Amino acid sequence: MAIDYSQLIPNNVDLxxxxxxxxxxxxxxxxxxxxxxDMGPDGTSAFDVYLRTAISTDSNGWANFGYVKMxxxxxGIFLADRDPxxxxxxxxxxxxxxxxxxxxxxxxxxxRLIVTQGDTEPASVEQQRLLGKTAPSLYDxxxxxxxxxxxxxxxxAMVYLLHAYFGRDGREEAEAMLERHSGDPDxxxxxxxxxxxxxxWLSFFMFTYFxxxxxxxxxxxxxxxxxxxxxRSCRFMLTEExxxxxxxxxxxxxxxxxTCELMKEHRTDDVRSxxxxxxxxxxxxxxxxxxxxxxxxxQEASTNAxxxxxxxxxxxxxxxxxxxxxxxxxxxxxxxxxxxGRIVRKAVPALxxxxxxxxxxxxxxCAKGVLxxxxxxxxxxxxxxxxxxxxxxxxxxxxxxxMRVSPTGKVLSEAEWNAHKDHWLPTDEDRAYVTxxxxxxxxxxGKYAHWIAPPARGINNQPVDFEYVRFx
Ligand SMILES: [Fe+2]
Ligand SMILES: [Fe+2]
Numbered sequence: 001m002a003i004d005y006s007q008l009i010p011n012n013v014d015l016x017x018x019x020x021x022x023x024x025x026x027x028x029x030x031x032x033x034x035x036x037x038d039m040g041p042d043g044t045s046a047f048d049v050y051l052r053t054a055i056s057t058d059s060n061g062w063a064n065f066g067y068v069k070m071x072x073x074x075x076g077i078f079l080a081d082r083d084p085x086x087x088x089x090x091x092x093x094x095x096x097x098x099x100x101x102x103x104x105x106x107x108x109x110x111x112r113l114i115v116t117q118g119d120t121e122p123a124s125v126e127q128q129r130l131l132g133k134t135a136p137s138l139y140d141x142x143x144x145x146x147x148x149x150x151x152x153x154x155x156x157a158m159v160y161l162l163h164a165y166f167g168r169d170g171r172e173e174a175e176a177m178l179e180r181h182s183g184d185p186d187x188x189x190x191x192x193x194x195x196x197x198x199x200x201w202l203s204f205f206m207f208t209y210f211x212x213x214x215x216x217x218x219x220x221x222x223x224x225x226x227x228x229x230x231x232r233s234c235r236f237m238l239t240e241e242x243x244x245x246x247x248x249x250x251x252x253x254x255x256x257x258x259t260c261e262l263m264k265e266h267r268t269d270d271v272r273s274x275x276x277x278x279x280x281x282x283x284x285x286x287x288x289x290x291x292x293x294x295x296x297x298x299q300e301a302s303t304n305a306x307x308x309x310x311x312x313x314x315x316x317x318x319x320x321x322x323x324x325x326x327x328x329x330x331x332x333x334x335x336x337x338x339x340x341g342r343i344v345r346k347a348v349p350a351l352x353x354x355x356x357x358x359x360x361x362x363x364x365x366c367a368k369g370v371l372x373x374x375x376x377x378x379x380x381x382x383x384x385x386x387x388x389x390x391x392x393x394x395x396x397x398x399x400x401x402x403m404r405v406s407p408t409g410k411v412l413s414e415a416e417w418n419a420h421k422d423h424w425l426p427t428d429e430d431r432a433y434v435t436x437x438x439x440x441x442x443x444x445x446g447k448y449a450h451w452i453a454p455p456a457r458g459i460n461n462q463p464v465d466f467e468y469v470r471f472x
Contacts, residue, residue, distance in 0.1 A: 002056050003078060010076030012057060013160070024163050025077075028174055032155070035178045036071060039126045041148050042133070045071050048470040049145045050459065052243075054078055057236050065460045067470065073149045077160040080235035088226035089319050090326040091312040098228040102165050109313055110227055111166050115173050116190055117218060118158030119180065121151045123194035124207070126182035131204055134438035136449035140201070141441065142459065142468035143247045147208065150240045157233045165229065192396060193292045200434050201452075202255065202277060206289035209248030209369060214296045216241050217317055217362045224315025249369045250455060255282065256373055257453040260380035272433060275450045279377070279384045281434065284426045287389045287407060290366065295397040297359040300335045306351035316354065317361040333357060336391060337399040342411060343392055363391065394425065443471065 003012045008026055015022045037045070048067040055064050057078050086098040102110055125148050135141035155177060162170035180187045183195045193211050198204050219241060223234040255277055262276040263269060271278040298305065308314035309328065316322060324331065331350035336343055350357075366388055374385050390409035392400035404417035407424055426434075437451050446465025448454045458464045 003054065003076060005055070005074065010074045010078075011160075012078050013164075015077065018164075021164055024171060025160065028159060028163070028171075031175070031178055032075070032152070032159075033071065035122065036125075036152060039122070039129060039181065040152070041070065041125075041131075041145060042129050044132060044145070045069065046472045047145075048472060050142055050462070050466070050468045051146055051149060052460070054236075057081065057239075062236075062239060063460075070145060070149060073152070075149070075153050075156050077156055078153075078236050079157075079229065079232035082228065082232060086228060086231075088312045089224060090315050090328075091226075091310045092327075093226055093312040094326055096226075098231065099226050100228055102227060106227075106311055106313055107166070109308065109311065110230070111162070111169060111173065113222065113308070113314065114158050114161050114166075114230065115177075117222065118155055118162070118173075118177055119190045120194050120215065121154040121158065122177060123180075123182045123189040123191075124198075124211070125151050126189075127194065127196070127198040127207070128204060131198065131201065133441055134201065135441040135443075136201055136452045137442050137447060137454070138445055138468040139448075139455060139458065139464060139466075140251070140452075141443075143243075144204070145469070147212075147244050147247060150244070153240070154237050157237055161229060161233060191296055193296055196292060199431070200438050201251070202282070202285050202434050203289070205248045205251030205255070206285050207248070208244050209252060210286075210289040210293040210366065211296070212241060212244040212248060213362060213365060214293045216245065217358050217365075218296075220317050221314050221319075221358060224319040226312035249372070251452075252282070252286075252369075253373055253376055254453040254455060255451065256376045257380075258451055260377055260382050261453070263382055264380055275437065277434060277437070277451055279382075279386075280423075281426070281430050283386055284424060284430060285434075286370075286386060287393065288425055290388055291394040292396075294359060294363075294391060295395060297362065298355045298397065300337055300356045300359075300399050301348050301352045302355045303352065305354040306349070309351060309354055317358055338392075338403065341403075343400075343405070343409065359391070363388065389424070443469075 003010050007016060009015060009029060049070060050065060051068045052063045052065055053074055054062040057080055088094055088096050088098055128144060128148060131144055132141055135144065159174045159177060162174045180189050182189050188195045198207050216238065219234040219238050223231050223238060225231045259271050259276045259279060262271050262274045266274055328350040332347040333350040333353035334345055334347050335353050335356045337346055370386050370388055377384050389407035390405060392403060392405040392409060393407050395401050404412040404414060406412055442449050445467045454464050458466050
């Protein structure tokens with residue numbers, strides 16, 4: 001269905017046929033815009049940004065490029081097309097038609113899942129609020145803003161579901177989305193990783209590589225949901241999410257490339273004296289962002305996860321492509337967990353292990369980008385390998401929370417941990433160094449900050465020296 005842009009709120013859900021819903025969302029819209037003004041990218045309202053806007057959800061229409069002032073971005077409600085024959089693919093309701101409305105007994109479960117997902121979207125915009133001031137190029141600045149407007153749209157996607165299907169409770173939850181704020185001591189965002197600061201561009205690229213990728217896996221499992229409007233929302237969000245992870249992967253890759261150039265050119269490991277980011281520091285940031293993101297998948301063995309699956313509200317990654325009974329009642333799955341202070345591998349009922357299974361899919365995906373980063377280092381002839389730390393490293397949630405575990409998975413005493421932790425996680429000094437590189441934004445087309453290489457190609461076939469942002 002084409003997107004109706006004549007409406008105040010662009011949408012492909014025939015919003016004008018439901019006046020009550022339309023009015024409720026039109027009431028929420030100015031609050032969203034106030035939030036964008038107060039908590040979105042700071043001081044940017046006059047900028048013309050070369051942005052991608054969806055004009056339909058098919059492959060031709062979802063990526064339309066042009067200059068837009070961000071407060072005028074057409075945030076809207078776009079669901080992937082409905083498949084009238086879609087059936088629930090798993091759990092007790094397997095084979096039944098997908099629900100077009102919320103089953104009464106699943107109301108609070110679905111609301112909670114939608115609120116938790118929705119809360120992450122504006123959170124990341126808040127976390128990235130000040131990054132524009134130190135952008136390493138116009139290309140990067142534009143990518144930051146693209147991600148910001150799309151996270152705003154993802155909030156719209158979830159708020160639409162709350163308004164359309166959850167009545168008064170849903171409307172209250174939609175209000176609360178704009179009242180919690182990232183890092184706010186009184187009203188924080190729901191999940192830990194979304195209350196961390198994103199103070200510099202190395203953090204930003206690591207965040208978009210690792211934490212946006214958690215988003216991909218959560219959205220993908222909600223895209224399997226028996227609740228069809230949620231599934232269709234998430235499917236369209238996934239197409240946008242891919243760009244966010246691209247920004248992270250290529251951003252880290254370009255920093256690595258620059259670091260390697262400096263190392264080779266000057267025949268030294270001491271990249272800091274040359275104004276670059278040294279490889280060990282990049283590894284420490286990787287360790288931090290990976291482990292924080294692993295926490296987002298929840299407990300290794302989880303009754304909630306089992307219930308979500310059995311009830312048909314949240315599936316596995318690419319559920320329909322998995323060759324098994326999609327019930328999992330008699331299946332087992334091996335997880336790493338802790339017994340007597342040791343990490344052990346143990347078979348548990350597969351239904352309880354669904355968080356861990358999703359986390360494993362995520363880890364496998366993360367590892368692919370690390371391989372590509374290592375290729376960049378290898379091509380430069382430098383003997384250094386980045387690696388993902390062990391899943392038990394520096395965890396705050398799940399079986400490993402509070403344990404001291406090295407990046408290779410060795411359980412440590414407190415004293416051993418304290419002796420090494422500064423080699424594994426960014427220290428205050430590392431953070432101060434990285435922050436010190438983040439000078440005033442580089443605003444000349446085609447110019448890039450010293451610590452990062454230009455991209456291999458521009459956005460939408462534009463050159464790398466294209467004027468991606470005009471400041472007016
Ligand atoms: Fe998102
Ligand atoms: Fe994202």
